[in-house]
Amino acid sequence: MTSLDEARAKDAADPLRHHRDAFALPADTIYLDGNSLGALPKAAVAIMHDAVTRQWGERLIRSWNEADWIDAPQRIGDKIAAIIGADDGEVIVADSTSVNVFKLLTALTAQRPEATHILSESGNFPTDVHIADGAARAAGMDLRLVDRDAIVDAIAEDTAALLLTHVHYKSGERYDIKAGTAAARAKGVPVLWDLSHSAGAVPLDLDDAGADYAVGCGYKYLNGGPGAPAFIYAARAHQADLRPALQGWMGDARPFAFEDAYEPAPGMGRMLIGTAPMLSLLALECGVDAMLAADDAALWAKSQALFDLLTELMADRCPEFTLVTPTDADARGSHASFAHADAWPINRALIDACVIGDFRAPDVLRLGLTPLYTSFQDVWRAVDVLAGIMATETWRDPQYAERATVT
Numbered sequence: 001m002t003s004l005d006e007a008r009a010k011d012a013a014d015p016l017r018h019h020r021d022a023f024a025l026p027a028d029t030i031y032l033d034g035n036s037l038g039a040l041p042k043a044a045v046a047i048m049h050d051a052v053t054r055q056w057g058e059r060l061i062r063s064w065n066e067a068d069w070i071d072a073p074q075r076i077g078d079k080i081a082a083i084i085g086a087d088d089g090e091v092i093v094a095d096s097t098s099v100n101v102f103k104l105l106t107a108l109t110a111q112r113p114e115a116t117h118i119l120s121e122s123g124n125f126p127t128d129v130h131i132a133d134g135a136a137r138a139a140g141m142d143l144r145l146v147d148r149d150a151i152v153d154a155i156a157e158d159t160a161a162l163l164l165t166h167v168h169y170k171s172g173e174r175y176d177i178k179a180g181t182a183a184a185r186a187k188g189v190p191v192l193w194d195l196s197h198s199a200g201a202v203p204l205d206l207d208d209a210g211a212d213y214a215v216g217c218g219y220k221y222l223n224g225g226p227g228a229p230a231f232i233y234a235a236r237a238h239q240a241d242l243r244p245a246l247q248g249w250m251g252d253a254r255p256f257a258f259e260d261a262y263e264p265a266p267g268m269g270r271m272l273i274g275t276a277p278m279l280s281l282l283a284l285e286c287g288v289d290a291m292l293a294a295d296d297a298a299l300w301a302k303s304q305a306l307f308d309l310l311t312e313l314m315a316d317r318c319p320e321f322t323l324v325t326p327t328d329a330d331a332r333g334s335h336a337s338f339a340h341a342d343a344w345p346i347n348r349a350l351i352d353a354c355v356i357g358d359f360r361a362p363d364v365l366r367l368g369l370t371p372l373y374t375s376f377q378d379v380w381r382a383v384d385v386l387a388g389i390m391a392t393e394t395w396r397d398p399q400y401a402e403r404a405t406v407t
């Protein structure tokens with residue numbers, strides 16, 4: 001079993017160890033929830049201060065041109081494109097992931113009026129399922145949900161679009177984008193990938209995979225801050241045919257011509273709706289820059305090493321937990337989920353001991369591994385604390401039974 005000294009040695013040999021310094025992490029806390037809300041990049045504090053006091057406070061509306069606020073959605077989109085293996089001009093930052101799913105699905109159902117349904121996975125992240133249901137209704141179609149292993153067989157000629165989450169938020173299972181896209185294309189069906197748990201977490205090459213459409217979250221592995229704007233990707237070849245149902249002035253070819261007639265902006269610009277939340281965008285840019293500063297092959301190698309350490313220590317010291325995440329690295333993301341009937345109070349007790357993971361109903365303790373700032377010692381200490389909680393049964397304290405609104 002790996003000792004604390006051996007975990008320390010792994011940190012000393014970690015080529016990414018200095019990236020942790022770019023984040024403001026509380027000294028007394030072990031943070032294993034960067035897959036839900038990424039940590040604060042230190043640079044964001046100064047950038048936010050400048051954005052508020054100077055760009056907004058002093059320069060006021062001039063900043064739309066002077067500070068290039070107006071091009072921030074494209075600029076940050078191009079940076080995210082580099083992370084997900086897309087080209088400049090294929091990604092734009094806008095709205096929330098939920099809204100972006102709706103924007104793409106409604107554009108796709110409009111392109112395929114003869115289709116009867118949108119297809120997705122049962123147990124997919126709730127917002128994806130809810131939004132797909134709403135988008136299907138808006139088009140007079142149905143939402144069809146099938147189990148993961150039945151998806152490929154369920155793709156049919158009358159499927160308007162297939163919506164899949166690349167890395168499952170709970171189990172951590174990962175689809176093969178290339179194979180999934182090819183299987184759908186054989187039936188003429190476009191796939192929309194939700195990359196919320198994969199952008200910044202696992203190696204992505206959307207262009208190589210031939211991906212059609214994708215969305216993803218800014219506040220998880222991209223460290224964009226609470227409620228950070230999301231991103232939206234469409235392969236260049238599809239962009240001219242995308243006609244958004246939400247036709248806002250910022251998606252128009254000439255917003256400042258103030259014309260009645262709407263003409264979609266060229267390229268991904270048409271996927272904007274209204275005025276971008278500039279402070280949030282600038283915070284997101286800090287998180288994306290921090291990710292771009294690290295080598296992505298090194299990030300993924302470290303994610304795997306952290307996973308291996310975590311699962312080894314859990315099997316040794318907390319055998320009452322069942323790993324539900326695939327051990328095959330190609331088949332998972334960058335978090336590890338463990339099932340235990342009392343996962344809720346156990347997670348509450350862990351948080352009280354300053355080890356922060358999260359709980360996903362009904363019985364999963366989810367621990368996120370964010371190689372930019374998670375250390376091997378973090379993992380070792382987290383399991384040590386958990387083993388202590390299990391041995392002393394402190395989690396049985398009635399105070400931990402009460403459910404909070406956000407889990």
Ligand SMILES: *Cc1c(COP(=O)(O)O)cnc(C)c1O
Binds near residue numbers: 099127194197217
């Ligand atoms: C986190 C997450 C979202 C978040 O959607 P919001 O609109 O930002 O609330 C969407 N889809 C998946 C798969 C997620 O994991």
